Amino acid sequence: MRVLVIDDHAEVLDLVKRTLARDDHVVTVAASATAARERLAECEIDLIVLDLGLPDGSGQELCRELRREGNAAPILVLTARSAVSSRVECLDAGADDYLSKPFAVAELRARVRALGRRSATLRTFVYEQDDLVLDFSARRATVRGEEAPVTAREWSILELLIGRKGRVVSRRELLDAVWGQADEAASASLDVLIARIRRKLARDLIRTVRNEGYAFGP
Amino acid sequence: MSPTVAQRRMRLATRVVMSATASGALAGALAAASAVIAIDYMVGRHADRRLAGAAEILAGEIDEESDEDDWEPLGEIVADENGELVTSGVRLAAFSGDHRIAGDPWVPVVAAGQCETHGALGNRVRACGRTYRDWLLVAAARSDEAALRWIYALATLGSLLGGALFGTLASLRLTRWALDPLTRLTASIRRLQPDAADPEQLGPRSSCDEIELIRDALSDLLRRSQVLVEQSQRFAADAAHELRTPLTTIRGEIDLLLEDGGASSQRDPMLRVAQRAKQLADLVDRLLVLASPIDRQKQGYETVAMSEIIGEVVSELPAERRARVAVELHGEGLTRGDAALLRSMIANAIDNALKFSAAEPVVVTLTDGTLDATAPAARAITIEIRDRGPGVAAEQRERVFEPFFRVHPDATPGHGLGLSLIGHIARAHGGTAEFVDVDRGARLRLTLPAWSRPNAT
Numbered sequence: 001m002r003v004l005v006i007d008d009h010a011e012v013l014d015l016v017k018r019t020l021a022r023d024d025h026v027v028t029v030a031a032s033a034t035a036a037r038e039r040l041a042e043c044e045i046d047l048i049v050l051d052l053g054l055p056d057g058s059g060q061e062l063c064r065e066l067r068r069e070g071n072a073a074p075i076l077v078l079t080a081r082s083a084v085s086s087r088v089e090c091l092d093a094g095a096d097d098y099l100s101k102p103f104a105v106a107e108l109r110a111r112v113r114a115l116g117r118r119s120a121t122l123r124t125f126v127y128e129q130d131d132l133v134l135d136f137s138a139r140r141a142t143v144r145g146e147e148a149p150v151t152a153r154e155w156s157i158l159e160l161l162i163g164r165k166g167r168v169v170s171r172r173e174l175l176d177a178v179w180g181q182a183d184e185a186a187s188a189s190l191d192v193l194i195a196r197i198r199r200k201l202a203r204d205l206i207r208t209v210r211n212e213g214y215a216f217g218p
Numbered sequence: 219m220s221p222t223v224a225q226r227r228m229r230l231a232t233r234v235v236m237s238a239t240a241s242g243a244l245a246g247a248l249a250a251a252s253a254v255i256a257i258d259y260m261v262g263r264h265a266d267r268r269l270a271g272a273a274e275i276l277a278g279e280i281d282e283e284s285d286e287d288d289w290e291p292l293g294e295i296v297a298d299e300n301g302e303l304v305t306s307g308v309r310l311a312a313f314s315g316d317h318r319i320a321g322d323p324w325v326p327v328v329a330a331g332q333c334e335t336h337g338a339l340g341n342r343v344r345a346c347g348r349t350y351r352d353w354l355l356v357a358a359a360r361s362d363e364a365a366l367r368w369i370y371a372l373a374t375l376g377s378l379l380g381g382a383l384f385g386t387l388a389s390l391r392l393t394r395w396a397l398d399p400l401t402r403l404t405a406s407i408r409r410l411q412p413d414a415a416d417p418e419q420l421g422p423r424s425s426c427d428e429i430e431l432i433r434d435a436l437s438d439l440l441r442r443s444q445v446l447v448e449q450s451q452r453f454a455a456d457a458a459h460e461l462r463t464p465l466t467t468i469r470g471e472i473d474l475l476l477e478d479g480g481a482s483s484q485r486d487p488m489l490r491v492a493q494r495a496k497q498l499a500d501l502v503d504r505l506l507v508l509a510s511p512i513d514r515q516k517q518g519y520e521t522v523a524m525s526e527i528i529g530e531v532v533s534e535l536p537a538e539r540r541a542r543v544a545v546e547l548h549g550e551g552l553t554r555g556d557a558a559l560l561r562s563m564i565a566n567a568i569d570n571a572l573k574f575s576a577a578e579p580v581v582v583t584l585t586d587g588t589l590d591a592t593a594p595a596a597r598a599i600t601i602e603i604r605d606r607g608p609g610v611a612a613e614q615r616e617r618v619f620e621p622f623f624r625v626h627p628d629a630t631p632g633h634g635l636g637l638s639l640i641g642h643i644a645r646a647h648g649g650t651a652e653f654v655d656v657d658r659g660a661r662l663r664l665t666l667p668a669w670s671r672p673n674a675t
Contacts (some may be wrong), residue, residue: 009463015470022477053459080462100558102466102499105473139520149521149552149669185533189526196550 007051067094242385250377272357293320454509524551549586552669575607
């Protein structure tokens with residue numbers, strides 16, 4: 001993947017660049033919003049890693065502008081601003097995920113991997129079937145007009161399954177995308193989460209494919 | 219309520235009652251004195267009319283007697299009249315010039331057509347005179363000065379006591395009313411959040427000048443302290459921001475070095491640096507959360523399952539610590555909130571329990587109030603973390619939630635921020651954090667409001 005990293009700290013820029021290079025991503029860097037726009041104009045970018053504090057304007061503003069211009073590349077926000085890391089605040093600006101500084105290198109790699117896999121179209125996607133509405137941008141699920149409580153992990157599972165349009169997603173892939181690991185505890189949690197999604201939304205929303213994984217649809 | 223406050227408020231009330239008592243007594247005494255003067259004047263006029271009447275009757279008698287041929291001597295007529303008047307206390311006498319012709323010896327000479335008071339105090343005589351032919355007729359009566367003095371004294375004393383008593387009783391009732399604006403101001407000050415003290419929260423304006431002066435002074439103080447709080451919060455946010463960037467580099471570079479493997483002799487020191495960097499980052503996070511204001515109207519909270527968070531936190535513990543934690547989940551524990559903060563709250567609570575209880579087990583229980591149909595009012599999620607450590611003494615149960623407070627500063631590592639962080643996050647989510655009674659060890663109870671539909675009534 002071609003990744004653009006935008007951060008005004010040269011050290012962090014270098015660290016992220018070397019980290020992502022280990023996963024064979026092609027990394028381009030920019031130290032300001034202006035530089036970032038130049039890079040974006042020069043070449044096709046598959047994913048953007050963006051620091052919120054930039055010398056020439058906020059990262060959120062840049063994010064919003066890119067989305068307005070129709071740029072659909074997934075954006076991972078890095079933030080050192082506040083411990084109250086509001087996912088919604090980043091999502092509202094059009095970002096796909098956030099990571100607060102300082103982060104573990106492994107975590108950064110996992111998030112970039114997961115974003116690369118995810119279908120970018122889901123960000124503004126609203127799924128409707130009978131009396132079920134799944135609004136992925138606002139992360140609101142309604143059943144027969146009433147809001148149903150769906151947690152972040154459950155959304156991740158739904159995103160992955162719906163993105164595959166009914167094709168089977170392996171347990172391993174789900175575990176890696178949702179937990180970043182595939183140990184025994186995570187595996188047990190996956191079954192619990194699938195059961196909860198079915199209970200909260202619809203019984204036949206997710207199909208179990210024996211010995212393989214899960215698929216969306218009855 | 220602290221005892222000093224109660225004492226001070228009582229004293230103010232007592233002062234009001236005392237001043238009301240004094241003014242009541244004074245008013246009573248004044249009223250009694252003026253009543254006595256008025257009554258004395260009216261009684262005096264009535265007595266004068268009586269005396270003048272008696273002299274008039276005597277003149278009439280003399281007139282009658284003189285019409286007859288054998289008119290009695292004047293002395294007899296006066297003696298007769300005195301005999302008739304003996305019960306009324308009025309005495310008559312007749313004078314020719316200053317010479318007494320007839321009548322009682324103590325009746326004094328007075329100017330004709332006048333009423334006068336004669337004699338020393340305690341033996342006073344009131345007398346009214348009129349002329350008849352060449353004579354001066356005088357009617358006199360001993361005034362009951364001594365008795366009257368007692369009556370006057372008693373009346374004044376009675377009014378004084380009555381006034382004082384009424385003043386006391388009335389003010390006892392009225393003081394509460396009078397001090398009500400003060401009581402209300404106190405209540406609204408109590409409701410203020412120390413870390414988000416908005417002068418507008420001091421409640422409605424009062425119509426009392428003194429209360430308004432206190433209120434204005436308080437608002438001013440709050441505004442100034444609010445500026446200081448905001449400055450320190452901004453400083454903490456800036457400091458954290460500045461610290462996090464180098465921490466990112468330290469942690470990231472060590473991570474990369476560790477991934478590369480390297481010489482095994484360097485591995486241990488590198489792991490230590492990585493661990494310390496992580497601890498430093500955690501400390502910065504805690505400071506930052508504590509420095510950020512509690513924002514009740516926080517938008518963008520997401521749906522969070524506390525059971526999931528507990529499971530994750532426990533699964534991320536190192537194996538030997540994880541083995542000591544038993545988790546009992548009764549329900550999913552859905553709430554609305556900031557997942558990162560709630561995770562930090564649970565992680566700190568479990569970490570705290572593990573730290574203070576040596577090798578003993580720690581039990582984490584989640585009870586979903588929404589599952590209990592018998593108690594629909596208690597729509598809360600309760601999470602309890604029990605340990606078998608030394609516990610928290612009852613008198614320290616509130617103080618342990620203050621930042622940097624540590625029960626045993628030398629015995630255990632830490633900064634005294636964990637519990638204040640837990641309390642801060644719980645409150646920010648509309649929940650509570652407290653230590654409850656337990657036979658052995660400590661029992662930290664966290665409550666959070668249960669998830670509800672935003673448009674639910």
